[in-house]
Amino acid sequence: MSVNRSRWKIALAGAALLTVPLALPATAAVPPPPAGWTTVFTDDFTGAAGSLPSSANWIIDTGHAYPGGPANWGTGEIQNYTANPANLAQDGSGNLRITPLRDGAGNWTSARIETQRTNFKPPSGGALRIEGRIQMPDVTGAAALGYWPAFWALGSPYRGNYWNWPAVGEFDIMENVNGINTVWGVLHCGVNPGGPCNETTGLVGSRTCPGASCQSAFHTYTFEWDTSVSPNVFRWLVDGQQFHSVSQNQVDATTWANMTNHAGYFVLLNVAIGGAFPNNNSGTTTPGPGIVPGRPMLVDYVTVLTRGGGTGSPGGGSAYGTIQAESYGQAAGIAKQATSDSGGGQSIGPAGNGDWASYPGVDFGTQTGRQFQARVASGAASGVSGLVEVRLDSRSNPPVGSFAVANTGGWQSWRTIPANISGVTGKHDVYLTFTSGQPADFVSVNWFTFTP
Ligand SMILES: [Ca+2]
Structure with missing residues (x-):
């Protein structure tokens, strides 16, 4: 397709007429991602x-x-x-x-x-x-x-x-x-x-x-x-x-x-x-x-x-320690930014609808994680809000927990917001996903953790 063009006539070689029997099924499951x-x-x-x-x-x-x-x-x-x-x-x-x-x-x-x-x-x-x-x-x-x-x-x-x-x-x-x-x-x-x-x-x-x-x-x-x-x-x-x-x-x-x-x-x-x-x-x-x-x-x-891409994967960190948001393995739609929150360091954001970050191999162990807490800030305009969601192992899995966030008083006005999650044990790739009904960025994240 193109949005404004008039492609020149393209000369066609005589296409061979093939009569290969069609063995493909009419539909197929989406193939699993290849390794890597x-x-x-x-x-x-x-x-x-x-x-x-x-x-x-x-x-x-x-x-x-x-x-x-x-x-x-x-x-x-x-x-x-x-x-x-x-x-x-x-x-x-x-x-x-x-x-x-x-x-x-x-x-x-x-x-x-x-x-x-x-x-x-x-x-x-x-x-x-x-x-x-x-x-x-x-x-x-x-x-x-x-x-x-x-x-x-x-x-x-x-x-x-x-x-x-x-x-x-x-x-x-x-x-x-x-x-x-x-x-x-x-x-x-x-x-x-x-x-x-x-x-x-x-x-x-x-x-x-x-x-x-x-x-x-x-x-x-x-x-x-x-x-x-x-x-x-x-x-x-x-x-x-x-x-x-x-x-x-x-x-x-x-x-x-x-x-x-x-x-x-x-x-x-x-x-x-x-x-x-x-x-x-x-x-x-x-x-x-x-x-x-x-x-x-x-x-x-x-x-x-x-x-590929990404750096600083926490690879096997404990779910119950502080996970720095900027330590993601992969991400889309967000950037690492300096933060003036206590402890300093970096945060990720600003995030809007469809943005995400992944944290491979987060270990919940044999304890059952039941709550998620994230340190967030938002300078979003009045009326702008969205969800910070936690998903496990695939971005297409349903969230195990989420909270809504709107303006917190500014992009460096940090607060810790908790959310219940369905009980989680063992080791998982954790995804933070950001969902909103409108396009404006609505949140930055400094760190997050889980508690039993
Ligand atoms: Ca299909």
């Missing part, structure tokens, strides 16, 4: 048939533009996005379906969603992986002329601004047009037109889907952002096979910094109808006269993983 990787977001779309995707995970974009943003979502696409389950629904079998429809008057509807979280990025010195298992709309030829499914990510500063593309960065993890058996992976960056990312084309890689076609079967589409290598690199893979990469040294330092030094990325899924990419690819105006509505993109899962 930690799941930071996942949605398996296991909701009831006809239900919308989780509002805790996803924002549903509607209409023909963001409020105040470019018309037709900046791409020339023609459909009206809706929150109608006819366009957007889980299927009861573990998939999300995004289905373009056309009414009797010829008006198109479809759906587009984006993650609530905007902070997907590698931990310092580590790597990020964004992966989806997707079957493109099962339609080809004239019946597909104008279909434009996409699984992609935009830099967080885009949300609420809408005019800072492409400097904020865009990763097109999977794009496809016109039912062609090809996955396109694209980086958009820098300035438009031209610039280091050759806008509005972007830096493009593509290939035929391995085995069964992109349209006839699920494939796994993966993007990696690896800061553990020098120069850093972006990679695009389909079914684990790399087909595109962009190295840090392919663009100037300022451009790289502008797309990597912000809070991170949010992930989008949509099926557009018409627009610059299908038009330019086909050399015609789309949708074409033979287009057939009602062919959904199926999304089995979306998962985001991180690997």
Whole structure:
């Protein structure tokens, strides 16, 4: 996808027609993270048939533009996005379906969603992986002329601004047009037109889907952002096979910094109808006269993983001692800051919705931990509040305890707040997670501990 571009027609090699028997199940469980990787977001779309995707995970974009943003979502696409389950629904079998429809008057509807979280990025010195298992709309030829499914990510500063593309960065993890058996992976960056990312084309890689076609079967589409290598690199893979990469040294330092030094990325899924990419690819105006509505993109899962990075893991510290918040193993959305609290040292924050920090191997021993206490401060505006939550072993597990916090009198006005937790014994990876119904940061944390 892209928010403002008209990709040039890309010459297509004659795609081999493959007739590999389809052995893949229609849906699959989200695979467990490979060794060394930690799941930071996942949605398996296991909701009831006809239900919308989780509002805790996803924002549903509607209409023909963001409020105040470019018309037709900046791409020339023609459909009206809706929150109608006819366009957007889980299927009861573990998939999300995004289905373009056309009414009797010829008006198109479809759906587009984006993650609530905007902070997907590698931990310092580590790597990020964004992966989806997707079957493109099962339609080809004239019946597909104008279909434009996409699984992609935009830099967080885009949300609420809408005019800072492409400097904020865009990763097109999977794009496809016109039912062609090809996955396109694209980086958009820098300035438009031209610039280091050759806008509005972007830096493009593509290939035929391995085995069964992109349209006839699920494939796994993966993007990696690896800061553990020098120069850093972006990679695009389909079914684990790399087909595109962009190295840090392919663009100037300022451009790289502008797309990597912000809070991170949010992930989008949509099926557009018409627009610059299908038009330019086909050399015609789309949708074409033979287009057939009602062919959904199926999304089995979306998962985001991180690997490595971080320092100062407490690794095996006692739950009943003081755990310094800044000793986290991994974290997202927060920074270490000096504190004027008694004892000095550092705190973490300010934290807002979706931010988190992990503390591996915290040992509760044979005693049962029943209370959590955290030293917190908040200079949040009136009306801004949120939850400080404790989760064990996975950020996707439900909290074992939490407390709410609002303004404490300032960002250096510290107080100790307790919360009951369900009884915990043994050794666990502890996650502090921060949840709020609004986007503003609401808390900093100096330290925390548990008591029996
Ligand atoms: Ca699923």
